[in-house]
């Protein structure tokens with residue numbers, strides 16, 4: 001059931017008056033994926049309108065919002081641990097308001113658990129109800145003990161202004177939800193069905209960001225390359241990429257995550273044809289075994305996936321690919337796991353993000369028999385990481401002697417006097433440089449490769 005949120009202006013005015021007199025500080029912490037982080041920036045956007053400033057120190061906050069993730073059990077346990085430890089803070093400062101937002105709130109058993117067992121939490125706001133935050137806050141300030149809104153709204157908080165963490169890197173959600181129902185995954189259960197934003201809204205947001213000096217635009221969606229399928233006017237993801245590529249300015253376009261079933265030749269040709277689109281593709285394979293992929297409901301086989309990879313490598317054999325992998329899916333055999341090792345050796349990913357399978361109640365995989373022990377799953381994970389370390393070290397060597405265009409991101413935590421950044425290919429690059437370069441593109445000549453990054457020096461005449 002979807003509903004529409006009314007205009008918030010009157011509520012925001014009332015809140016601003018209630019909160020006036022002294023600075024009010026909010027602590028907003030996001031625990032999940034980039035979409036979750038982007039929601040955290042929207043929560044801040046709403047709070048800023050009310051008059052809150054922000055702090056990174058929960059001890060000095062007047063309002064705490066924990067923006068949660070439900071994708072793995074460990075993520076949920078962590079949040080419950082933190083909520084538990086915040087009981088003390090609330091006792092020390094009874095005026096403190098603690099709220100929970102994000103994907104965990106969309107599971108009714110979790111929302112009930114919070115209400116039942118954690119009285120220090122007075123506010124719960126669902127992922128598409130960010131616009132309802134002012135109304136809920138007002139209710140709490142008027143003395144209500146527990147205010148919650150986890151309804152699905154059809155404006156899905158899409159156009160809420162974000163308080164962005166970075167002045168030069170911006171994430172832009174282009175669609176919400178997921179239709180795929182991979183059997184292990186909670187996301188479609190907590191985020192609802194796919195809803196694409198209107199292309200003109202996305203284009204004008206990106207134009208505005210580029211005008212304000214943003215250098216990296218990260219388009220986000222659980223399945224970005226199915227963008228537009230639900231819109232009346234037909235627009236495909238490659239068409240959207242081409243329109244964004246036409247925007248004038250010096251910036252790079254990234255996107256995440258692409259589903260292999262929708263990784264069409266048109267998409268790949270578009271990546272190569274568009275100069276502003278990064279030459280990198282994150283293409284989550286999840287497993288190298290077609291049998292496991294079938295049971296995961298991924299809707300491609302290992303062979304089909306490799307056809308896509310081969311098409312990419314036929315255009316550029318050095319193209320940068322990264323992936324997600326799940327180890328220990330129910331009843332994963334030794335042969336299945338070996339097929340996963342085989343596929344990472346065959347594809348030679350620059351990086352992998354690997355996870356031990358976590359049972360999520362309500363998903364189909366949660367009903368599947370799972371005889372593999374935790375110990376065995378741990379061993380497989382270690383083996384996978386060991387093999388990938390070797391691949392990365394070897395594969396990164398292809399960049400030695402080349403010049404990479406890097407967006408300088410921060411000072412290096414590993415080496416004094418060095419900066420760190422990401423190349424066009426999404427490779428971490430460490431190089432000597434002045435912090436004044438942070439937020440700018442620099443050309444770096446690559447001199448060495450490690451298993452997690454490459455190092456180099458700024459090309460003369462560049463900075």
Ligand code: SAM
Pocket residue numbers: 033071072184185186187221222223257258259284286324325326355356357358359360
């Ligand atoms: N929509 C993206 C996709 O399909 O690739 C990513 C979704 S999820 C936020 C990111 C990754 O978490 C997935 O690619 C998968 O590898 C992992 N994941 C999802 N559910 C999981 C589970 N139940 N246990 C372990 N890992 C999981």
Ligand code: SF4
Pocket residue numbers: 178179180181182185186187188222223259
């Ligand atoms: Fe989850 Fe699959 Fe949707 Fe990704 S595509 S969010 S893994 S259901």
Ligand code: F3S
Pocket residue numbers: 031032033034035036068069070071102103186187190191
């Ligand atoms: Fe993201 Fe976690 Fe939700 S991965 S979509 S925050 S369940």
